[in-house]
Amino acid sequence: MHDSNKLLEQTRRQLASSKNTPTAAGQTNSEPEPDRDAVIDALNRMFAEFELVYHNQYNKAFSNPEKLSYAKKLWFSNLRHIQPDRIVAATHRAIRESEFLPTIKGILKYCEPDNNELGLPDSHSAYLEACRAPQPKAEYHWSHPAVYHAGRASDWFYLAGTVEHSAYPVFRRHYDDICERVKNGETLIMPSQKAIPETISKPLSPDEQRQRMQKMRDELDI
Structure with a gap:
């Protein structure tokens, strides 16, 4: 010693x-x-x-x-x-x-930091989350953006309509690749959600439609 x-x-x-x-x-x-x-x-x-x-x-x-x-x-x-x-x-x-x-x-x-350190769920939990998340997918509160991106890469329609023993390996391959990107420092961006307009338009009444049409005729001199 x-x-x-x-x-x-x-x-x-x-x-x-x-x-x-x-x-x-x-x-x-x-x-x-x-x-x-x-x-x-x-x-x-x-x-x-x-x-x-x-x-x-x-x-x-x-x-x-x-x-x-x-x-x-x-x-x-x-x-x-x-x-x-x-x-x-x-x-x-x-x-x-x-x-x-x-x-x-x-x-x-x-x-390298493991998945737990980065807040990444295990691949099977991520798969179940991707399958069960309601539409619209981009507005769902995901446990981690990697789950959303793996689901989108796997195709939502495919995940919804394919049995687990076929769909899960496809999802896991995409998820593992995305997790590696996260471990390498990549920041995943969620798609931007459309802002709710400040004013919501409503249909014009028949009288308002006639008034608008007449205004257009007057402006065009027809």
């Missing part, structure tokens, strides 16, 4: 001295860069927990101190743009959901 702690501290110093690491994919100039030391601490915690949970796989992947040190540098270069608390949350999510030692790509996926 003493050697392991010494190695973690050595790797921490090596990572902290890497001042010229390129900006990682997914980071924008408008987002504040996370604290380097906090990211390093989160990664050290990740590797420590992975060692406990995926012991045999971990020791096979990082069979010597050199491989472990290089791996941590590589992971840091790919995760440095992510907030430390999200890295820790992704670590715990990976431990819960994956029986295999995660890759960098896998952890990046776990770092």
